[in-house]
Amino acid sequence: MRGSKHFTVVMVVAMLAVAMVPGAVGAASSDALQVGVTQDADTGDATVTVTRNETAVENATVVVESSGNYAGNGTYATGTNGTVDLPNPQERVNATVTVTEGNNTTASSVVLVPLDESLDVSVEVDDANDTVIATVTQYGDAVENASVQVNGTDYAGNGTYETDADGTVAVAEPTTTTNLTFVATADGLTAETTVEVEADDLNIAVSQDENESVTITVTEDGDPVENASVAVDGNYTDAGEYETDADGTVDLISPLQTVTVDVAAEHDGLTAETTVTLQGEVAAEDPFGQLVSSFVERLKDTGSDGPLGQAVSDFVTENNPGNADDKRPDHAGPQNGDDADGDEDAPGNSGNAKNGNGGPPEHANNDKASDEEDEETDETEQADDEESETADDADDESGDDSSDESDDDDSGDDDSNGNGNGGGPPDHANN
Incomplete structure (x- = not known):
């Protein structure tokens, strides 16, 4: 049999008796009655016990009243062990138990619970240990080895657990606000409860003080988080x-120029992120040389893992305004061969007057083009002569007289093509 639920009531001596007997307060206190009500964990029956100074009181009058239909309502007298037995209620009832012994009377209200409703499960959140604790009791006493089923939406702690000697099980706190249902079972009895558990929130904040240093702070439910991972992403010298630390902070130096960065934090499965704009030391309209100078001074102040010259070279390569069209200053003139009106024939552009791609005007290449055309004509005529000579050789070998007439015609063609006496190079020039 497991323990029983105890209700203890201290008998209060009537004020009238105290008033009538001066100096009897001590005696009245020693005559005070104690009343306890328990319910049996196996049957649900209730027992009223009356004592005085831890001694059972026999023949004390006990009156039980309730608003519900309770079979235990009535008047009883305590036995030699100072007790009165009451039946298991069929429903929950609020009962008033009034005890009288001699001139001493006291009354108290108790809740009597039927056996099939006697098992109870309660839940509380332990933020200090990031756990949720469920406690199983019966008539107020802890129940060991009770089975507890835990279920929640997308909750990693779903499963079945067993209570310890204190009647408790501890599960991990959810990472998001979740409704968790706990179902306890013991000796055929069942109890169930559903609670909303608010998850711990990881927060990240970024601030920049008057000295332009940057501080990143990570908190969980308002408390600083040590050893949280922080990632800074952007065109920022301190990106990484x-x-x-123990204060939940990361301290960085200010950027050389105003920049927008993404900051993310992670700790024990919780994450947080934010995007902030950090104010720079050098204004965007300042000369690029001033930016480089500030970078060099910063390297001298903070130190560098590698050669100073290499670090400066890398910085210049990465941040040189010439690497991006949007960094081109206005005084540098239009880009891509356009004049101020968008025309492509502006002076100083990178194309010729026709296509905007630079170079001399088209007429500057006329002589060269003519020479190239003459060379192409000579090469074509030379190919024709070679084909003609090949044909003549074939005719000679065949002994065909018609070939001679063809040769005479071809000779006339040579004159007309400039290969004969009419002009052009002599025949032997093509040998």
Whole structure:
């Protein structure tokens, strides 16, 4: 049999008796009655016990009243052990138990619970240990080895657990606000409860003080988080990965120029992120040389893992305004061969007057083009002569007289093509 639920009531001596007997307060206190009500964990029956100074009181009058239909309502007298037995209620009832012994009377209200409803499960959140604790009791006493089923939407702690000697099980706190249902079972009895558990929130904040230093702070439910992982992403000299200190902070230097960065934090499965704009030391309209100078001074102040010259070279290569069209200053003139009106024939452009791609005007190449055309004509005529000579050789070998007439015609063609006496190079020039 498991323990029983105890209700203890201290008998209060009537004020009238105290008033009538001066100096009897001590005696009245020693005559005070104690009343306890328990319910049996196996049957649900209730027992009223009356004592005085831890001694059972026999023949005390006990009156039980309730608003519900309870079979235990009535008047009883305590036995030699100072007790009165009451039946298991069929429903929950609020009962008033009034005890009288001699001139001493007291009354108290108790809740009597039927056996099939006697098992109870309660839940509380332990933020200090990031756990949710469920406690199983019966008539107020802890129930060991009770089975507890835990279920929640997208909750990693779903499963079945067993209570310890204190009647408790502890599960991990959810990472998101979740409704968790706990179903306890013991000796054929069942109890169930559903609670909304608010998850711990990881927060990240970024601030920049008057000295333009940057501080990243990570908190969980308002408390600083040590050893949280922090990632800073952007065109920022201090971009990288860090870990928070005991105050939950990461300290960085200000950027050389105003920049927008993404900052993310992670700790124990919780994440947080934010995007902020950090104010720079050098204005965007300042000369590029001033930016480089500030970078060099910063390297001298903070130190560098590698050669100073290499670091400066890398910085210039990465940040040189000439690497991006949007960094081209206005005084540098239009880009891509356009004049101020968008025309492509502006002076100083990178194309010729026709296509905007630069170079001399088209007429500057006329002589060269003519020479190239003459060379192409000579090459074509030379190919024709070679084909003609090949044909003549074939005719000679065949002994065909018609070939001679063809040769005479071809000779006339040569004159007309400039290969004969009419002009052009002599025949032997093509040998």
